[in-house]
Amino acid sequence: MSYELKRVFASLPQMERGVAKVLGGDPKGNNFLYTNGKSVIIRNIDNPAIADIYTEHPHPVNVAKYSPSGFYIASGDVSGKIRIWDTTQKEHLLKYEYQPFGGKIKDIAWTEDSKRIAVVGEGREKFGAVFLWDSGSSVGEIVGHSKIINTVDIKQTRPYRLVTGSDDNCTTFLEGPPFKFKCTLSDHSRFVNCVRFSPDGSRYASAGADGQIFLYDGKTAEKQGTLGGAKAHEGGIYAVCWSPDSSQLISASGDKTVKLWDVATGTAVTTFTLGSDVLDQQLGCLWVKNHLLSVSLSGYINYLDKNSPNRPLRVIKGHSKAIQCLTVHKEDGKSVIYSGGQDGHINYWDAETGENEAITGKGHSNLVARMDVDESNRLVSCSMDDTIRYTDLGKKEYSASDLLKMDVQPKTVSVGPGGLAVAVCIGQVVLLKDKRKVFTLDNLGYEPEACAFHPGGGTVAVGGADGKVRLYSVQGNTLKDDGKDLEAKGPVTDMQFSRDGAFLAVSDEKKVITVFTVADGYAVKNDFYGHHAKVLCLAWSPDNDHFASGGMDMMVYVWTVNDADKRIKIPDSHRLHHVSGLAWLNENTLITTSHDSCVKQWTLKI
Structure with a gap:
């Protein structure tokens, strides 16, 4: 019995209103990088469904950048740690780790020989550092700012120059190495969000919250002019990125547009309009080979089309917040994965291609706790x-x-045949039929936590915080207590009937899963031990001989009903995050989700 990770549907970047998102591009032009929580996500630019995730940071990561050689990535987190790791091996071995200052790292830049790194951010004593990548020894001082430094870049041709932009509305220019302060430029009237040298090093651009973009000589920092006259954008500008030939640049703004500029004339050649909602504010951009990318406040990644500025070539969607639950459904012979997030969004994925869309319209406004598909092809x-x-x-x-x-907050829902469903709410069990409440049980004398509808429709099992499972029979539009209690080992966390209705699996906070045999009057078939922390979710395999469990310990187990010792253990299935949802695509493929906002498919050899 073995497993392998078949594919990852990656999360979107984690966005924050009014905060620029730095995207990193691969010098070979194959991949791009961004961060979400404690993960660095590497995605193929031609086929974004191909993704790789680096999860070795113990704290949320803010920025990641490829070295110009393409062999390493430097990533910086909110604690001020910078990790330099290998991109060529699957394991992403750590090469070096440094702590240039204590506080959030906001931007990183490499010299073109991949030997020196500059990092800036929110330090306590200092806001920036520049050092040798292999020894960490300093190659200059980043000074001249009185507030947080938001952005840094290094000229990619000799003689090296370094430029920074800060919340004090200034940019500073340094010569080196070792890098020494040359001058401060205070052309901006608001925060400076982004500074970038052109690839040929002839000039650099600075963009700010005042909606202006200034151009300077790359060697002397002499001001050369502005883009778009007095104002380049109506809103603040969060990012700029140069074209590979240094003749054009794109800028992303809070006014929900991205503009493509001809640098020689200082005019906008194309304006890409990306919507009218607050979530369409553009907080980051990237130009890799002939791909122009921008990222919206919603986390959506837009592939811009110069020929059709109002319609992106493609929009990559997904989750940017934690995924809470999932279910799988077959449609037109294809398997579709539905995932529900902490922010109320429900997305669906083509299990084969990873193509993703969100359910449209105004949906849930808060965390989606549970989903199930009923006989009428409705997602409940x-x-x-x-x-x-x-x-x-x-x-x-x-x-x-x-x-x-509902009268009170629902915790979970389970669907049965004939349009029936049962919902467990705080202090209540509610029977639903054809989209209506038909019966409510309250004054229960226990707190219900989980429920499961028998596939045959006659029975509903409800698990309580007192460690008991109560069985109710469905009589017309009512639920009647059968007076039969089953004992779990601790407060119940989840429960599922097998698809043929022969078994009931119950998981609890005491790290145990108990399987009952329905035909034997719910006699205990087996207890399954293995998790190191409470078990959160269960899912039965289509063959009814196996089931999976996921827990707070980040582990997934695949168990064999008839033999508690025969199992597959997937440790660290979602590193640093507990498993929040499980579903089977088929007898050999298991889907897992987690608070890292990713969906993973595992191939099992049982």
Whole structure:
């Protein structure tokens, strides 16, 4: 019994309103980089479904940049640590780790020989450092600013020059190496968000929250002019990126546009309009080979099309916040993965290609706790916004009429046959039929935590915080207590009937999973031990002989019902984050999700 990671559907960049997002480009032009939480995500630029994730930072990562040689990536986190690691091996071995200052790292730049690195950010005593990559010894001082430094760049041709931009509305210019302060330029009237040298080193651009872009001589820092006259954009500018031939640059702004500039004339050749919503603010951009990319506040990555400025060639969607639950559904012979996030978004993925879209319309406004698909091809989802929604998977669009307002917050939902479903809310168990509440059990005397509908439809099992599982029979539109309690080892966290209805698996906070045999009056079939922390989710395999469990310990186990010792253990399935959801695509493929906002597919040899 063995497993291998088949594919990763990566998260989007984690965005923050009014904060620039630095994207990194691969010097060979194959990949691009960004960060989300403690992960650095490397994606193929031609086929973004191909992704790799680096998860060795113990703190949230802010920025990652390729070395000009392409062999290493330097990534910096909020604690001020910078890690330099290998890109050529799958394991991404750590080469060096430094702590240039204590505080958030906001930008990184390499010299073209890949030997020196400049980092800037929110230090306590200093806001920047420049050092040799292999020894960490200093090659100059970054001084001249009185506030946080947001951005840094180094000229990629000799003689080297270094430029920084800061919240004190100034840019500083340094000569080196070793880098020494030459001058401060205070042309901007608001924060400076981005400074970038052209690839040929002849000039550099600085862009700020005042909506202006200034151009300077790359060797002397002499001001050469502005782009777009008095104002380049209506809103603040968060990022600029030069074309490979240094003749053009793109700028991304809070006014929801990206502009392509002809540097020689200082005019905008193309204006890309990317929407009208607050979430369409553009906070980052990248130019790699002939790809122009920008990233929206929503986290969506836009591939810009010069021939059609109002419609991107493609938009990469996904989750930028933690994924809370998932389910799988077959549509037109294809498997589709549905994932629900902490922010209320529900996305769906083509299991083969990784193509992703979000369900359209106004949906949940808070964390999606659980989803299930019923016989009528409706996605039944419950959320912390106190609602249960029914979404027609043929249309994949939220409908205001298919919304059930619950009296109290729902925790989980399970669907049964004939339009029935059961929801567990705080202190309540609610029976639903055809999108209506038909029966409510309250004054239970215990706190319900999980539920499962028997595939045959006659029975609902409800697990409580008291470690007991109660069985209710479905009689018409009511639930009747059968007076039969099953004992779990601790407070119940999840429960699932096998697909043929023969077994009930119950997981608990005491790290145990108990499987009951339905036909034997719910006699205990087996107890399964292995998790080091509480088990959070369960999923039965289509063959009914195996089931998977995921826990707070970041582990996934695949168990064999008839033999508790025969199992597959997937350690660190989502490094640094617990497993939040499990589903089977087929008998040999398991899907996992986690708070790292990624969806992973595992191939199992059972």
